[in-house]
Amino acid sequence: MPLKRRPIQWPWQALLAVILLGMAAGLWVATKRVNYEWRWERVPQYFAYQAEEPQTSPVAGKVSSISPDGRYSRVEIAPESGGQAVAVAVETDTLKVKAGDPVAAGDDIGAERHWKIGPLTWGLWVTIWISFLSGFFGLIIGLITGLCRLSPNPALRGLAVLYIELIRGTPLLVQIFIFYFFIGTVLDLDRIVAGVGALALFVGAYTAEIIRAGIQSIAKGQTEAARSLGMTATETMLHIVLPQALKRVLPPLAGQFISLIKDSSLVSVIAITDLTKSGREIITSSFATFEIWFTVALLYLLVTSLLSQLLFWLERRFARSD
């Protein structure tokens, strides 16, 4: 009698650990060989940094007193011309004057610091909202094109096929250039509009095919049942076919939108400062080439995995009626 055996797992898990360790060691040796000096400490400042804003004396006079007040120090300046003392607050460790020092109007007394958002955070934000906008419009374009693709009207069907074939048959990079340099110039479009437009048209063509396949996968009986109840073709599509089709195509749609986030890096070629372009700009000033590219890759990974978690959650919610 064949018994069901639990296969032994641990040797394979050990092998996996050895392979991963080996890869890490290889990476370490490789960077040693090219004499690369890792400077990870340079990276955080590109997410957010403290900007110093110099504080100057508004009047010519003499520093009459300095009174510490927590992180700040209150510097009081007695004007030469007499009258009321003027107070300036600066951070204690940036103080450049002592009590009794004479100051001219416009002299540095110290500085005030505050947090500023760094280019990596800005780039990430730009990437997120560009992807979101183009995904949103892409979905609408895809929905309309997918429906046209299935329309009995030859004109609509022909246009849909032409659009899908044109977009799927040419590289996105070329499409972005054409959209920006040709259509953008003719219609006088902003570079952001051109970038989002090109991405939306690109993702729309793929979405259209996904949605068409989804609609075709719904059994004919569903349409027949709805029509036999007196619903029009539009009502049937809206209430019966589309909800079921969209639920079914959620996994491939998720893949498409994750691709979109990654493909959005191509808009950096038309000087939109997204995450990729920010990374390139930072490298010219920091020389931390490896660190920045790894960080940029990790940030893309973070956004895409968050999105796939979100869609996974949606999928489970829709599975309620199964």
Add this chain to the structure above:
Amino acid sequence: MIEVKNLIKVFEGRGKPVRAVDDVSTRVRKGEVVVIIGPSGSGKSTFLRCLNGLEAFDDGQVIIDGVDLGDSKTNINTVRREVGMVFQHFNLFPHKTVLENVTLAQRVVRKRKPAEADEKAMKLLTKVGIAEKAHEYPSRLSGGQQQRVAIARALAMDPKVMLFDEPTSALDPEMVGEVLDVMQQLAREGMTMAVVTHEMGFAREVAHRVMFMDAGKVLEDAPPTQFFAAPKEPRAQTFLKQVL
């Protein structure tokens, strides 16, 4: 109620076209139950589907309650409201609960208020004996229960005619009875019905008339007592010998 004149439906298959419905003329009066039987491929389902325009016919006339389906001025959707249909594979909407299945068309097509539609739906679900499953999804129901929901869904539109397309063929044997009971009750209440089925018991007990179809033609049209006792057509005789 239903008037069919010289109905012809041709399927363009590979090679030669097939006349699925070949010059059929008949008439179903109000409150009459007509059962259509025949071997598979005889065109009985196609004939039934022509009666609510799910199948576009090639020639002839179908007149439902005075409205000509073939007339270009006829809005097929308004005709279909009055003609309920029950399918072999139920075709419930899987993404809607049982209650929503029965209320959806009431709200969308008949423009009834949600409360009114719910009330009507619950009344019908009680009638077909399945009210306690109102908030379940169809996938949680057995075949017999699903088919009863499908009947309630069709009845919710207050149809003047009900078409049944092999309503028990996809059911496990022990569930056939519950669906036939509902249909029998409908017949007693005076619903005009056209039923394609293989249930000879139902035909014998409930039908006012039995139509025997083969190769797209109606070969015999008689009351059940006469048809089952002494079929005239040799092909009907062979068929009955095989199924009884």
